[in-house]
Amino acid sequence: MKKLFFGLMAFCMIFGMFTGCTQKVKPSEYDLDALSQQLQESAAFSDILSPVTKEIAASFYGFADADVTDCVVLCSTGATTEEIALFKCASEEAAAKLKANADTRVETQRTVYESYAPGEMPKLDDAIVTQNGLYVFYIVSADASKAQAVLDSQNK
Amino acid sequence: MTHSNKKNKGLRAVFFVLLVLLVVLIVYFSKKEGSILARPSETPSPAATDETVAPPSVAETPAGESETPTATPSPSPSEAVTSGPDLTARDPMNDDYFSDAAFMGNSLMDGFRLFSGLTTCDYYAATSMTVVGATTKACITLDNGTPGTLVQGLSQEAYGKIYILLGINEIGYDVDTFIDYYSQMLDEIIAAQPDCDIYVMGLTPVSEAKSSSSDTFNMKRINDYNTALHQLAADKGCYYMDLVSALAGPDGYLPASETTDGVHFSAKVYQTWLDYVRTHYA
Numbered sequence: 544m545k546k547l548f549f550g551l552m553a554f555c556m557i558f559g560m561f562t563g564c565t566q567k568v569k570p571s572e573y574d575l576d577a578l579s580q581q582l583q584e585s586a587a588f589s590d591i592l593s594p595v596t597k598e599i600a601a602s603f604y605g606f607a608d609a610d611v612t613d614c615v616v617l618c619s620t621g622a623t624t625e626e627i628a629l630f631k632c633a634s635e636e637a638a639a640k641l642k643a644n645a646d647t648r649v650e651t652q653r654t655v656y657e658s659y660a661p662g663e664m665p666k667l668d669d670a671i672v673t674q675n676g677l678y679v680f681y682i683v684s685a686d687a688s689k690a691q692a693v694l695d696s697q698n699k
Numbered sequence: 700m701t702h703s704n705k706k707n708k709g710l711r712a713v714f715f716v717l718l719v720l721l722v723v724l725i726v727y728f729s730k731k732e733g734s735i736l737a738r739p740s741e742t743p744s745p746a747a748t749d750e751t752v753a754p755p756s757v758a759e760t761p762a763g764e765s766e767t768p769t770a771t772p773s774p775s776p777s778e779a780v781t782s783g784p785d786l787t788a789r790d791p792m793n794d795d796y797f798s799d800a801a802f803m804g805n806s807l808m809d810g811f812r813l814f815s816g817l818t819t820c821d822y823y824a825a826t827s828m829t830v831v832g833a834t835t836k837a838c839i840t841l842d843n844g845t846p847g848t849l850v851q852g853l854s855q856e857a858y859g860k861i862y863i864l865l866g867i868n869e870i871g872y873d874v875d876t877f878i879d880y881y882s883q884m885l886d887e888i889i890a891a892q893p894d895c896d897i898y899v900m901g902l903t904p905v906s907e908a909k910s911s912s913s914d915t916f917n918m919k920r921i922n923d924y925n926t927a928l929h930q931l932a933a934d935k936g937c938y939y940m941d942l943v944s945a946l947a948g949p950d951g952y953l954p955a956s957e958t959t960d961g962v963h964f965s966a967k968v969y970q971t972w973l974d975y976v977r978t979h980y981a
Binding site: 589590591593594595596598599618619620621622623655656658659 | 806807809810812813814816818825826827957958959960962963964965966
């Protein structure tokens with residue numbers, strides 16, 4: 544009984560250490576320029592990505608100008624579906640709407656590229672489309688694990 | 700009650716307290732885990748909003764003027780064309796000049812929309828678009844909210860200038876067949892826009908690596924297509940724009956540093972393309 548007790552106590556302490564001490568918290572603010580730079584340097588992308596204006600981004604993601612306070616969107620040459628789109632929205636409601644539109648963009652790209660460049664489908668399968676508070680990220684890359692690692696590294 | 704029993708009872712109490720704590724901890728952290736950024740394999744959900752996302756290429760709203768760069772590559776058709784208007788390099792036009800212009804084409808034209816920075820015109824372009832698809836494939840939303848073809852999009856208002864880039868997706872066709880289809884499409888556009896200057900853009904160059912490794916995407920076929928397009932433009936009273944001369948490097952190929960697949964290209968090349976369009980006009 545004594546052994547069982549100390550065993551359980553040790554387990555609880557170790558469990559507590561691993562859950563409590565290594566738990567990272569997502570940031571409430573992101574530097575979108577810095578994040579896009581880190582993503583581009585992560586070797587997750589195979590195509591040349593170039594920035595587009597907010598107007599162009601709005602034509603893809605269907606948002607009103609006032610609903611997005613900051614964004615960094617980089618598009619591929621057109622040879623691939625690769626893309627980095629990072630948004631800060633004016634409200635969580637606007638962010639939720641943009642997240643839904645970003646989900647739709649995955650499907651739109653799938654329709655456009657499925658016969659044109661079938662090799663792009665796995666990239667779309669691994670698309671990172673996520674909302675964290677006011678922020679919405681849409682990332683399609685050649686290596687999603689590398690892109691995800693950059694996002695995870697933002698957690699503190 | 701023995702001393703040993705008392706001890707065991709005490710230990711059991713401590714054990715249960717720890718167990719309860721453990722359960723609380725697990726519940727707490729499992730909830731917290733759910734709020735961490737989603738993993739790449741997150742399943743995308745289909746369209747479920749009342750907001751319509753614009754198709755890949757739709758008309759852009761006019762914006763402010765931009766600087767007018769001064770690059771003047773001159774066209775050099777690979778073969779002499781019998782007759783018809785031709786273009787030479789002139790002083791660059793500013794963005795206002797394009798306020799009555801429409802650009803129509805394939806993914807490369809869509810790239811022009813994305814990266815050239817020209818926003819005073821309208822765009823009708825879609826990935827994988829062909830001369831046949833331009834009149835048959837309903838891939839854009841027209842002003843009245845219904846789906847329509849690119850050519851129907853062009854017919855929605857009177858334009859002063861229309862620029863067309865199509866052909867690279869049909870590069871596997873027989874040249875004559877391609878020209879027949881192109882001619883039919885041009886006839887439709889001319890009928891809809893009789894007072895408009897129409898610019899037929901030749902196919903853009905591919906990289907040397909692509910050209911030497913492909914039976915279809917090579918400069919020999921591109922030049923054959925362009926020679927035929929140049930003649931067609933002349934026959935229809937349209938202007939031909941030689942994008943090989945405009946965009947190729949000194950070796951006659953798309954620079955390898957500006958492309959990943961040998962066909963599509965970087966934003967830098969689109970700037971060169973815009974410079975060419977600004978300086979070549981009727």
